[in-house]
Amino acid sequence: MPRxxxxxxxxxxxxxxxxxxxxxxxxxxxxGLMVLASISLLAxxxxxxxxxxxxxxxxxxxxxxxxxxxxxxxxxxxxxDALGRDIFSRLLYAARTTLITxxxxxxxxxxxxxxxxxIAGMLRGVSSSVVNHLLDSLMAIPTLLIAIVIVxxxxxxxxxxxxxxxLALIPQFVHYTRNYVGEEMKKDYxxxxxxxxxxxxxxxxxxxxxxxxxxxxxxxxxxxxIAVLDISAxxxxxxxxxxxxxxxxxxLASSIDIAYLAPWNVMLPxxxxxxxxxxxxxxxxxxxxxxxxRVKN
Amino acid sequence: xxxxxxxxxxxYRCADPGFKLGPIxxxxxxxxxxxxxxxxxxxxxxxxxxxxxxIEPHGGRISLHCHDGKTGPRDQSIRMMFQFSSHALxxxxxxxxxxxxxxxxNTDMDKVSREQLIEExxxxxxxxxxxxxxxxxxxxxxxxxxIALARAIILSPNVLVADEPFAALDPSxxxxxxxxLLKLQKEMGLSFVFISHNLGIVRHxxxxxxxxxxxxxxxxxxxxxxxxxxxxxxxxRLIMSxxxxxxxxxx
Numbered sequence: 001m002p003r004x005x006x007x008x009x010x011x012x013x014x015x016x017x018x019x020x021x022x023x024x025x026x027x028x029x030x031x032g033l034m035v036l037a038s039i040s041l042l043a044x045x046x047x048x049x050x051x052x053x054x055x056x057x058x059x060x061x062x063x064x065x066x067x068x069x070x071x072x073x074x075x076x077x078x079x080x081d082a083l084g085r086d087i088f089s090r091l092l093y094a095a096r097t098t099l100i101t102x103x104x105x106x107x108x109x110x111x112x113x114x115x116x117x118x119i120a121g122m123l124r125g126v127s128s129s130v131v132n133h134l135l136d137s138l139m140a141i142p143t144l145l146i147a148i149v150i151v152x153x154x155x156x157x158x159x160x161x162x163x164x165x166x167l168a169l170i171p172q173f174v175h176y177t178r179n180y181v182g183e184e185m186k187k188d189y190x191x192x193x194x195x196x197x198x199x200x201x202x203x204x205x206x207x208x209x210x211x212x213x214x215x216x217x218x219x220x221x222x223x224x225x226i227a228v229l230d231i232s233a234x235x236x237x238x239x240x241x242x243x244x245x246x247x248x249x250x251x252l253a254s255s256i257d258i259a260y261l262a263p264w265n266v267m268l269p270x271x272x273x274x275x276x277x278x279x280x281x282x283x284x285x286x287x288x289x290x291x292x293x294r295v296k297n
Numbered sequence: 298x299x300x301x302x303x304x305x306x307x308x309y310r311c312a313d314p315g316f317k318l319g320p321i322x323x324x325x326x327x328x329x330x331x332x333x334x335x336x337x338x339x340x341x342x343x344x345x346x347x348x349x350x351x352i353e354p355h356g357g358r359i360s361l362h363c364h365d366g367k368t369g370p371r372d373q374s375i376r377m378m379f380q381f382s383s384h385a386l387x388x389x390x391x392x393x394x395x396x397x398x399x400x401x402x403n404t405d406m407d408k409v410s411r412e413q414l415i416e417e418x419x420x421x422x423x424x425x426x427x428x429x430x431x432x433x434x435x436x437x438x439x440x441x442x443x444i445a446l447a448r449a450i451i452l453s454p455n456v457l458v459a460d461e462p463f464a465a466l467d468p469s470x471x472x473x474x475x476x477x478l479l480k481l482q483k484e485m486g487l488s489f490v491f492i493s494h495n496l497g498i499v500r501h502x503x504x505x506x507x508x509x510x511x512x513x514x515x516x517x518x519x520x521x522x523x524x525x526x527x528x529x530x531x532x533x534r535l536i537m538s539x540x541x542x543x544x545x546x547x548x
Contacts, residue, residue, distance in 0.1 A: 015389055015432060188384040191351055192448070195377060197402040206398065210389035 015294065019214060022290035029286020036279035039272075043095040050089035051077070054246050058084035063262045081265050082258055091272055094246040098235075099276070101162050101247075102227035106220055109166045113173020114216065118208075120174065121181025122200050132178060135171040143168035144230050151239045158247065161240040165230045169223050176219050177212070184208050214291050221284030225277050232273050248273050300324045301362055301455045301488050302348075302375065308356035309347060309512075318343055318512035320357060325456060328482065330489045332503035332520070334496065334535060340512040341492045342380065345460045348490065349377040361455070376452065378459040382445035386433045392419075392444055393429035399452050414451065422447045423477060439470035443477070450481060459491040463498055475502060496539035500524060508532045 023029055042049060064080040065072045066087075072079060078088040120131040138146070143165065150164035181204070184190060193207045234240035235249025243250070248269050255265035308319040318340045325331060333341050346352045348359065361374045379385035386395055396415045400406055406414065416426045422443040428436070436444065442462070449457055462478075463471045475498060482489055493499050499506065499520070506523045508516040508531065516529045527533045 014391070015434075188379045188381065189387045192377075192379060192385045193387075193398060195349060195351060196399040198398070202402070207387055207390075211387070213389075 015214075018294045019287070019290050022293040023286050026286050026289065029282060029290070032279045032282030032286060035275060036283055039095065039276055039279065040099060042092060043099045046089075046092035046096040050086075050092045051075075052086035052089045054085065054090045054093040055244065056085060060084065063258070063265075065262070066264050066268075078268055079262070079264050081255060082262070087265065087268060090246050090251060091248075091268060094248045094251045094269065095272055095276070097158075097241065097246060098228055098231055098248045098273075101158065101231055102224055105162050105166050105169065105227045105231070106223045109169035109223065110173050110216065110220055112166075113170045114177045116170070117174040117177025118181050118204050121178040121185065122204065128178075128182075131174070135174050135178075138171040139175055143226055144233055147230055147234060148237070148239065151234060156234075156239040156242070158241040158245060161231060161234040164234070165227055168230070169227065172223065173219065176215065180212055180215055181208055184211060214287075218284055218288045218291065221280055221287060225280040225284065228273070228277055228280065248276075299327055299362065301327050303360045303362070304348070304357065305360075306357040307344075307347060307354050307359065309343060309352070309354050311343075316340070316512060318347070319354075321514055322357075323507065323514070323517070325488050325490065327455070327488060328486050329505065330482065330491070330503045331505045331507060332499040333490065333492045333507045333509060334494070334499060335509035336531070336535075339509045341509055342460050343512075344509070345377065345458050345490070345492060348456075349375055349458050351377065374454050375456040375458065376449040376454040378445050378449050378457065378462050380460040381465065382462075383433065383438065383441045385445055385448075386441060388433045390432070391429065392431050392436075395444065396429070396448055396451055399448065403452055418447045418451045421450070421481065423473075438466060439473065442466060442470070442474055446474075446477070446481075450485065450487070453485060454487070456488045456490065459489070461492050461494070463493060463495060471498075478502070496535065497543065508535070 023033075058080065061073070061076060061080050062084045063082060064076050064084075066079040067074055067077050069079075076086050076088070078086075078091065081087055081090070116131070120128050146168040147161065147164040150167055151161055154160045154163065185208075190203060190207060193203055198206065231240060231247070232249030232252070235247040235251075236253045238250075238253060241247035241250045243254075251269040252266060252273070255262070255269070259266045302325040304321060304323045306320040306322055308317070308321075310317050321344065323331075333344065335341055343352070347354050350359075386392075393412070393415055396418065397411055400411045400414065404411075415429060419426055419428055424440065424443055424447070428440070428444070433441065446462075449459075463474060466474060478489065479502060481487060489502075491503075503520045506517065506520050507514050508523070508529065510529075510531050516523065516527070516532045523532065524536060527536050
């Protein structure tokens with residue numbers, strides 16, 4: 001079918017485009033997105049941008065202050081730590097580790113959670129409500145606590161902490177997906193698809209999933225901010241990433257002893273976590289209100 | 298005229314013990330329009346859903362007869378239009394995708410012929426092919442109604458069941474839809490079963506009328522007969538209330 005342009009001046013945005021337009025209208029959300037995008041870009045390009053190796057020690061310049069201090073040096077943009085390692089490079093690599101692991105954790109948790117939630121939502125009766133009540137009670141416990149318990153059982157380390165946070169995040173996705181699918185299954189357009197002869201599987205992938213994507217994006221961003229915080233927290237508690245690998249929480253923990261001597265060592269990773277979580281939350285919130293606006297119209 | 302649909306002793310028991318539908322028996326001939334009328338909560342919508350198979354009956358048999366007299370697959374030969382057509386369209390899919398779904402599930406057509414059929418069907422219901430790129434929220438109520446109709450007829454069914462297809466439409470769109478349905482019925486030889494509270498329209502397009510009360514068909518017959526000599530009290534009441542609204546000389 002050739003695409004005829006009968007109404008040249010008319011603009012018909014798809015639901016996604018509409019969401020983007022509503023999102024763009026909020027300046028705060030847009031600023032949050034820019035901050036998040038620049039942090040992600042810096043973190044992902046860490047091997048290209050970083051001026052030094054994050055592990056390279058220079059005994060000549062221990063605890064060098066950042067460049068804006070009178071005794072700072074341009075070679076070490078944000079100063080050095082107690083072992084003479086470049087803080088700027090370490091920050092980039094640490095943000096890279098934290099961000100990538102968080103994204104992996106959220107994607108895996110989402111895949112598993114949505115699968116279970118969809119199955120539970122399509123089912124009726126006892127099995128569905130057992131899943132529901134079991135997971136609702138799990139959701140009452142903070143994810144960090146569950147993650148610490150799981151790490152305590154499996155042993156510490158970055159990979160183990162990733163597993164722990166994945167497991168702790170799954171109940172949320174199951175809960176939201178189950179409620180959403182259960183709600184949608186009652187609607188007439190699902191009945192119409194059923195009359196077309198769709199199987200349950202086809203119903204989910206063809207009819208419900210396109211509607212659910214936006215909810216998943218919102219829940220995904222919220223889960224991402226939780227994952228960043230939890231991975232940093234486990235790193236800070238020495239339950240996550242171990243020394244040779246750099247990670248934001250671990251970076252913060254290692255410099256806590258010299259907080260009075262060289263405050264920038266603590267401040268900079270802390271600020272990095274703060275901006276990362278803040279921007280993710282602002283983007284998530286902006287998305288949510290954009291979607292609400294679209295649904296209202 | 299041959300029958301396209303035979304219903305024998307159809308029964309349905311609700312969770313509420315006070316209400317039971319049936320047993321109902323009816324026959325629908327090819328190209329016939331049948332109106333189901335009655336007060337609210339009398340099982341009209343339930344009967345419509347049972348007919349199309351959205352709900353499984355507890356007893357009785359529904360047999361569909363194709364052109365060659367055999368019993369055909371249900372999805373293709375009987376189709377339904379829902380009461381609120383806007384609710385029956387998926388908000389996240391474009392019209393093309395919505396119309397493609399019945400074709401994907403019930404036919405082996407390739408992509409090109411599917412698109413062609415979608416285009417033809419859109420033109421048939423009085424829309425443009427550009428509407429294939431639209432989403433639900435961009436369409437007016439009348440257009441949504443037409444999309445719902447397009448979806449119902451895209452598989453060339455024998456029977457079209459519609460639950461209050463004219464209820465939420467303004468008078469001009471309503472008469473457009475009525476005319477469109479009559480035209481399609483003539484072109485495609487559709488049998489049309491519809492529920493309506495608008496006795497003016499019923500009188501205008503229906504060949505036969507079924508009057509329902511408390512899950513039973515209490516009266517049925519040719520439209521003129523029922524309008525002129527209503528037998529049952531409830532039928533009399535319905536027709537009286539209709540006539541009191543219409544100026545007498547038009548009757």
